[in-house]
Amino acid sequence: RITEKTGNVVGAKAVSKDDQLMLINNEGIIIRLRVNDTALLKRNTSGVKLINLGESEFVASIAKVRREDIVEEQIATDEETEEEENGEKQ
DSSP states (O other): OTTTTTOOOOOOOOOOTTTTEEEEETOOOOEEEGGGGGGOOOOOOOOOOOOOOOOOEEEEEEEOHHHHHHHHHHHHHHHHHHHHHOOOOO
16 A cells, blocks of 8 residues: 555565565665565555665666576675685785
């Protein structure tokens, strides 16, 4: 239910618990969060607030981070960490 208190719905994405979301506002601030860390909705709820916005701010974009992208990013991070630990990267 949309009220003055809850505000407008700015977007919706079909996600699974292993996905992540990225929210970008018009000021260029990006918030990345795990879907699993958000509250679940039940029948009589009004939704979940994911970002605080100032008076002149608005959500410019919402993107789902695919599971495959998360895994690839983790592999790259692990490889960088291993190189640093082995003294291969300066």
